[in-house]
Amino acid sequence: MHKKKIHIRTLIQIFFFILILLISINKTLSEKGISIPYIPTASLHALCPFGGVVTIYQYLTTGTFIQKIHESSFVLMIIGFIIAILFGPLFCGWICPFGTFQEFIGKLGKKIFKKRFNNFVPYKYDKYLRYLRYFVFAWVLYATIVAGKLIFQDVDPYYALFNFWNGEIAVGSIVILFITIILSLFIERPWCKYLCPYGAVLGIFNLIRIFPIKRNNKTCINCKMCDRNCPMNIKVSEKTIIRDHQCISCLKCTSEYSCPINNTVTIESIIPYKS
Template identity: 60%
Template structure:
């Protein structure tokens, strides 16, 4: 029996495709071609992480970063609020990186079967889980340094 795609998978594929289309179209527009309907869209306009950079510069200098669209600040606020209210909704359903990670997870489950998720002993896994907070801190510090 063939399994039906779940709603989450469909939404992930649609957003992954949309972001890929925007990225490719942005390159095509620079070469003189492109899809007129989305010709004005760029990755800077749809990436909420650009809002972190904009927020830092807005707080320190009172201006926006020139390359980053103001909508990224609005998206960042929407993502933060939705994350506080509903958990990792954005990363698990909308963000292309989350979708890519989900695809890698599914592929590795098929390849490694019983060994999947058992490569690292549980004791080390508990410690390594905090590495994401170290990486987040490093990214935020580097973002702040770039804006200076």
């Protein structure tokens, strides 16, 4: 049962990774007069919900979008927020192609370093480093407002990953992509954990999500399997309701995946059920 559930998430991740890859390739091909049938030729900017976030200020003040940002980004941002209010950052844990990319590299890291993988950064430092992404978000938002253009593209490893074959990629984004690849061999999802500005935004919704992950103290046997399986190093075994801003809603800690006791770590509504 557990393996089947894990495969569903993996298949969804692979689907979106391949989809974005094909769309990006098709965009490049379309500029040369050829294209892959039935595959959209949209720019990655049109498919990124974070584009909607960074253009909010300009849209509210002028009614226009920042250059390269499309209406679709705004729509995807709203959809992402609605999903996050309900289930937290599902986008991060199930859909984001760059998160998937890091996760797959991490599988190699697990084979190399075994139990040391994702445990290289001491907790006393890690607990502070996790807030770096909020500073990154603040900088990106401020710089975008001041410049009136898409600043983040120049340092965005996601954009570099799916566009490294064309001349639009800034050196900064290539460098950050390379560093992320290396770190992914040691740390699970290093970009997501420490630097991703969109992950920072979605992480806030963990504080108010309607369907949080809960741990049943009465049935918990304190095996800490939930802790060991959490890619974001959240101490699930020490919490009753997971409200950590780092949770990516991958559900790896739940009884459907790793917890050996049924109905002990589950995703449930905070709204009491009345029969």
